[in-house]
Amino acid sequence: MSLPSRSNIYFALATAIVAVSSTAAVSGTSREAGFYSSFERLGKVLVKINDVYVEEIPSDTMTEAAVRGMSTILDPHTAYFAEKESEDLKIHTQAQFGGLGITIGVRENVLTVISPLSGTPAQRMGIQAGDRILEIDGKPTRGITVDVAVSKLRGTPGTQVTIKVWREGFTQPMPFAITREIIKIESVPYAGLLPGKVGYVKLTQFSEPTGAELEKALLDLKAKGATSYILDLRYNPGGLLTQAVDVSEMFLPKGRLVVSTKGRITSQNTEMGSQRDPVIDTAAPLVVLVNGGSASAAEIVSGAVQDWDRGVVLGTQTFGKGSVQTIFPMDQKHLLKVTTAFYYTPSGRCINKKENGVRWLREQEEDTSKSDSVKPAKGPGFDDELGAEIDDGSAPDTTLDTLKHKSFRTKVLGRKVWDAGGILPDVRVPGRRLNSFQQDLERKNLFFRFAINQKPKLAAKSKLDTSFRATDANVEEFRRFLQTDSVKFTFDSPESRLLKEIRKSVKRDSLRGEKYQSADRAAIRSRLDALDSALTKANESLFSTNREYIREGINREVLMAVGGTSGATPYELSLDPQVAEAVKLLRDPARYRQILTKPKATAAK
Numbered sequence: 001m002s003l004p005s006r007s008n009i010y011f012a013l014a015t016a017i018v019a020v021s022s023t024a025a026v027s028g029t030s031r032e033a034g035f036y037s038s039f040e041r042l043g044k045v046l047v048k049i050n051d052v053y054v055e056e057i058p059s060d061t062m063t064e065a066a067v068r069g070m071s072t073i074l075d076p077h078t079a080y081f082a083e084k085e086s087e088d089l090k091i092h093t094q095a096q097f098g099g100l101g102i103t104i105g106v107r108e109n110v111l112t113v114i115s116p117l118s119g120t121p122a123q124r125m126g127i128q129a130g131d132r133i134l135e136i137d138g139k140p141t142r143g144i145t146v147d148v149a150v151s152k153l154r155g156t157p158g159t160q161v162t163i164k165v166w167r168e169g170f171t172q173p174m175p176f177a178i179t180r181e182i183i184k185i186e187s188v189p190y191a192g193l194l195p196g197k198v199g200y201v202k203l204t205q206f207s208e209p210t211g212a213e214l215e216k217a218l219l220d221l222k223a224k225g226a227t228s229y230i231l232d233l234r235y236n237p238g239g240l241l242t243q244a245v246d247v248s249e250m251f252l253p254k255g256r257l258v259v260s261t262k263g264r265i266t267s268q269n270t271e272m273g274s275q276r277d278p279v280i281d282t283a284a285p286l287v288v289l290v291n292g293g294s295a296s297a298a299e300i301v302s303g304a305v306q307d308w309d310r311g312v313v314l315g316t317q318t319f320g321k322g323s324v325q326t327i328f329p330m331d332q333k334h335l336l337k338v339t340t341a342f343y344y345t346p347s348g349r350c351i352n353k354k355e356n357g358v359r360w361l362r363e364q365e366e367d368t369s370k371s372d373s374v375k376p377a378k379g380p381g382f383d384d385e386l387g388a389e390i391d392d393g394s395a396p397d398t399t400l401d402t403l404k405h406k407s408f409r410t411k412v413l414g415r416k417v418w419d420a421g422g423i424l425p426d427v428r429v430p431g432r433r434l435n436s437f438q439q440d441l442e443r444k445n446l447f448f449r450f451a452i453n454q455k456p457k458l459a460a461k462s463k464l465d466t467s468f469r470a471t472d473a474n475v476e477e478f479r480r481f482l483q484t485d486s487v488k489f490t491f492d493s494p495e496s497r498l499l500k501e502i503r504k505s506v507k508r509d510s511l512r513g514e515k516y517q518s519a520d521r522a523a524i525r526s527r528l529d530a531l532d533s534a535l536t537k538a539n540e541s542l543f544s545t546n547r548e549y550i551r552e553g554i555n556r557e558v559l560m561a562v563g564g565t566s567g568a569t570p571y572e573l574s575l576d577p578q579v580a581e582a583v584k585l586l587r588d589p590a591r592y593r594q595i596l597t598k599p600k601a602t603a604a605k
Contacts, residue, residue, distance in 0.1 A: 042066070077325055079337045096506045098157040102127060104149060107445055110134075111149050113165070114236050114448075115564055117186075121178050127165070127473055131453030135164040157182050168452050184209065187367075190569040191217035196587040199226030200573065203247070206239030206297035211246030218250060218279050228285040228581065228586040231301075234315060238296025241272070241324070247297075248304045249274030253282055256346070258304045265339030268324065270503065285592055286311030287582040290423060291431055295319035296343075302423045303345035305486045309412040311597050313425045314582050320353025320422030345423075347408040353421025394417050413598040417465045426595055429581045437542045438549050440491055451557035458558070466567045470554040478554055479543055491539050498531055 046062055060372045099121020100111050113131040116123040133141055153161060157180050164173045187210040191201045191399045199221030203214060231251075238244075241259070243552050248258040260271045280286070288302045288311055299318045305311045307441070324341040343351045407420045418424055434442065441447065454477065458464050484488035506524055541548070552575060558570040573579050585592055 020032045035041075053130060066116070075323060075339050077323055077337070080330075080334065081555065083124040097154055097183055098159075098180045099154040100127070100178050100180060101183045102153075104133070104153075106146060107132075107449070111144055111146075113349065115560060117183065117564075118484060120183055121181050121482070125176050125178050127178075128167065128175065130448070130455070131165040131167050132174060133163050133165050135162075137162055138143055155180050162282065168456060176223065188213045188217045189565045193221060193224050193226060193569060194579075194583055197225050197227045198583050198586050199224075199229045200232065200579070201230070202232045202569070203298075206236070206243040206247070209242070210239070210243040211250075214247055215250060215279050216246055222280070228287075228380065229280060229288060230287050230582050230586070232289045232579075233294045233302060234289050234291045234578070235293035236295070237293070237322065238298050241297065241300070244300040245272045245274070246299035247301075248301050249276055250279040251282070251286060252276070252278060252308055256304075256308055258346070259300045259340040260344045260346075263324070263338075268326075268341040282310065282400060285586050285589070287586060288313045289578055289582060290315040290318050290425060291578075292319055294318060294423075295321040296342055297422050299351045300343055300345075303349065303351060306407075306417060306423060306426065307346040307349075307410050309410050309596050310417065311422060312427060312585060314427040314429055314585070314594065315425050315578050316428060316430065317420070317424050318422035320351065322351025322353070322357070322422075323499040343460060345408075346411055347409050347417060349417065349419040351422060355397060355421070356402075369378065413596065415596075415599060427581070427585070429578050432575070432577055434549075435546070436494055437491055437546055441489075441550070441553065444489070446482065446487070446489060446551035449487070449559040450554065451477050451561045455558065455561050464558075464562055466563045466570075467556050468562065470551045470558070474546060475551055478550060491542060493535065493539060495535055496532075498538075499535065503528060 046066065047056065049062065050059060064080075071080070072079060096234045100122040101117040102122045103115050103117070105112055105114050111133040113122075113127055113129055113133065115129045117125045133149070135141060135434045136149065141149065153163075155161065159178050160177055162177045164175050166173045185205070185207065187203060187205050187207060189202055189204055191199070194200050194551050199218070201221070202213065203216050204211070218229070218291060249256075252258070254274055254277050257271055257273045260269075261308060262269050286305065288305050289311060290298065290302050294302065294315075295318065299320070302318065306313045322343040323339045324343065325337045326340045328338065330336050345351060405420045407416050407418055409415065454474075455464070457597055458468070458474075481487060503525075506521060508526075555571055556568055559571055585595075
């Protein structure tokens, strides 16, 4: 092959290899020499593939694949970003973009508005929850993905996009020409006063405006008479480290360490602390709500509150994403996000859970393990088979002592805390769990669809506002809705699915002439038919058994359709067992003090 056909990849690699090999020779360390020798081998492999592979592969494609392939041995948070992905990353950290202000999803294979955001162009133009977007700028949306739709709806502020929507109760699609504006993603979608003068704040992310938004919410609650507070960090995936510190210092005294980072190189070792007076009186009782969806910056905040004995952490074990990512520009179109350090709480606990660490190291530990009979400890409430946190409360926190987790002491009271990966709550309270029937209703968006279907009818009968509560007649209407031609809901229970698999197995054996005699197969089928009939009869009673949950689902979605997040959230909080327990704790000063008490000294034996 002639040199010009491979020049792009060959000269780039050759130049890099020569340069780094020279560096290795100067440094003289065996580790560096080994690295550059391996790097040279990678270059030779790419060049050889470029020369002789049966089909021509663009050099950019091979380079991209090689770079992304490294992620298979690194941790889950090291990533290589292309141009569009870089823009998405900026939106996440800056919390604003040019768009319409709607949350969208695909429902029944149709692009659907889940809800318009308050004060946005979409809301002002009259876009409603449940509107089905049929066209964007004259092009049909059939088969479109959410990502593609988002890229078409977002754009430069001041430009216009035309959408055509179909709305329940109308006979013709409606066109809307909407001018894009800067849309800000709220870090605090809801803050309000709960019974007992308990101020509640929901924090959904840690982006650039987070600190300012939270401070405003806390001051508003204080002005309304709040004497204690709940900071809800459940399902908060984290974000900017600086904002984690800003949020922490609103509750901690000035001068307290919030988080430290430790990496392989000295420049990654830092300490960050509170540098201002707190927004909330440090004597005001505080509960921080966490669960398996609380990660990164959310874990920094909850860990700092716990380690300084500033408040009670309540809920279930957090995710354990305690690593620092540094972003390096690779060229004009690509960024490399690399894990460079781990987060440590003030007491010295590493937040990062082993499952979220370096894959290669984890695989090495598994390969060299002397016994496979003892699994690594994952902390309470972790389901080994599902690989996800569960809320059944079946694994008591006391098991941590026997599973070789290192213990630490909180900074003020000396309470014992653990490095089990993530943050273990002071008070473990399971979240609400749904049975399989309830999950099926939610998975198929049936409450959302019913609310959108019924909203015009409900509004015609009486004033529809946030005081709405479903009547028995509304519940029965939902029963009829499930059987309409457009829905035809049939509950596919786990038992029914298992029964279908058994039928398939018996049928396969029948076709192959294996295992069972014909008389045996007939007997099996007869018993399966009887079981099927019994399951069908049992399933028919599930509507009545779950009647109150159905009423709650109708309330929630109608309130969301009427008032958005601010309309539905107070009602949802009233049903939340973790919020209820937090309010109960804050209204019981003796119990609160008992949790935040210095342990009694144990006499030496």
